[in-house]
Amino acid sequence: MFDKIDKNKLKVFAAAVVATVITWYIQHEMGYSAIISNGVVGVLAAIFLPGPLAGAAYAASFVGMSSSAVLPSIGAAGLAGVVVGITLMYTAEVFAGIGGKGGTTAAFSVQVSRFILNLFV
Numbered sequence: 001m002f003d004k005i006d007k008n009k010l011k012v013f014a015a016a017v018v019a020t021v022i023t024w025y026i027q028h029e030m031g032y033s034a035i036i037s038n039g040v041v042g043v044l045a046a047i048f049l050p051g052p053l054a055g056a057a058y059a060a061s062f063v064g065m066s067s068s069a070v071l072p073s074i075g076a077a078g079l080a081g082v083v084v085g086i087t088l089m090y091t092a093e094v095f096a097g098i099g100g101k102g103g104t105t106a107a108f109s110v111q112v113s114r115f116i117l118n119l120f121v
Helices: 007-028 034-048 051-064 074-091 101-119
Strands: none
Touching: 007 034, 007 051, 007 074, 034 051, 051 074, 051 101, 074 101
């Protein structure tokens, strides 16, 4: 079903998971706003990561901006990071050049994560 996963896709996946969790942590554990959390992760990604990975990290940080009512724990944020990472891995070619890809991918990933979390509550 899935094609062979190359190293670039794995890097996108890893960047997405890490960015989601760090954004969630900055917001919920350190007490900064969602905007500041997203901005910090976005700027650091832009400085330290190459373009495609920085874009994936920035899009994934939108997921980490979710409230604690949506993603109540760092584990839930990790699950959401996995979902957005998989989504970004397999939709990069589909959404290439289309504006709003980051927000749309994040919104989809949060809804899928909420669905999964609600199965176990």
